[in-house]
Amino acid sequence: xxxxxxxxxxxxxxxxxxxxxxxxxxxxxxxxxxxxxxxxxxxxxxxxxxxxxxxxxxxxxxxxxxxxxxxxxxxxxxxxxxxxxxxxxxxxxxxxxxxxxxxxxxxxxxxxxxxxxxxxxxxxxxxxxxxxxxxxxxxxxxxxxxxxxxxxxxxxxxxxxxxxxxxxxxxxxxxxxxxxxxxxxxxxxxxxxxxxxxxxxxxxxxxxxxxxxxxxxxxxxxxxxxxxxxxxxxxxxxxxxxxxxxxxxxx
Numbered sequence: 001x002x003x004x005x006x007x008x009x010x011x012x013x014x015x016x017x018x019x020x021x022x023x024x025x026x027x028x029x030x031x032x033x034x035x036x037x038x039x040x041x042x043x044x045x046x047x048x049x050x051x052x053x054x055x056x057x058x059x060x061x062x063x064x065x066x067x068x069x070x071x072x073x074x075x076x077x078x079x080x081x082x083x084x085x086x087x088x089x090x091x092x093x094x095x096x097x098x099x100x101x102x103x104x105x106x107x108x109x110x111x112x113x114x115x116x117x118x119x120x121x122x123x124x125x126x127x128x129x130x131x132x133x134x135x136x137x138x139x140x141x142x143x144x145x146x147x148x149x150x151x152x153x154x155x156x157x158x159x160x161x162x163x164x165x166x167x168x169x170x171x172x173x174x175x176x177x178x179x180x181x182x183x184x185x186x187x188x189x190x191x192x193x194x195x196x197x198x199x200x201x202x203x204x205x206x207x208x209x210x211x212x213x214x215x216x217x218x219x220x221x222x223x224x225x226x227x228x229x230x231x232x233x234x235x236x237x238x239x240x241x242x243x244x245x246x247x248x249x250x251x
Contacts, residue, residue, distance in 0.1 A: 002131045002149060006199065008175055011236055012053050013202035016061050023057055026069035026154025027203035029107065030090060031083035046205050047086060058097045066098045069154040069201060070105025070136030077109060087114040095119065103127060105136035105155060137220045146192035150199065156219040157203040159210030160233045160241060175234040176200035176213055181227040188225060198226060202236065214247050
């Protein structure tokens with residue numbers, strides 16, 4: 001199978017795949033501030049910050065394709081009027097930079113209403129492009145994805161919990177690279193690539209909360225078939241933190 005150069009973009013929760021001239025981002029949750037405001041928090045939209053990161057990526061890497069790995073919108077089941085306007089404006093502007101492909105997530109009900117005609121919308125159980133597989137992560141990927149070389153996922157908003165010797169805890173957004181547990185995977189798929197590399201992408205929206213993956217694993221059904229002992233964690237600046245075993249030893 002084809003080997004790809006898949007690189008996290010330093011200090012930005014996005015991937016660049018050199019051979020495909022492709023950028024992958026996940027979990028923009030446009031409109032999440034509305035829910036936080038309803039809870040009494042004074043949160044402002046992060047669209048300007050996300051646009052800053054997107055434009056920097058496009059200026060630095062000039063991608064031909066941008067893949068959005070789901071949860072582009074936030075509000076469900078109903079989308080407020082101003083969030084609809086934000087989504088329409090966002091997609092219209094984004095198409096100026098690259099060809100856009102969307103894999104919908106669990107927050108993306110009726111996302112097709114906001115897409116321009118030239119945006120490619122895939123099914124929520126994912127898509128394979130050559131030997132690269134893409135899925136949001138809230139449902140089981142279809143079997144063809146499990147036979148790819150790489151599976152890229154969002155949904156979890158992964159963070160890693162770090163603890164110092166005084167037991168003070170801090171949480172940092174992180175990347176996860178892991179592998180399948182073959183025996184557990186056989187219970188769900190008749191065919192799959194035992195060497196499949198899974199990469200879990202951090203949330204693009206700074207307001208998104210996160211799951212402490214070194215404690216709770218990844219979110220969604222794939223957590224039941226990954227080999228937790230092979231989870232590797234990386235900070236957004238590229239720092240390698242190690243595995244679950246490494247982090248447990250440091251506590």
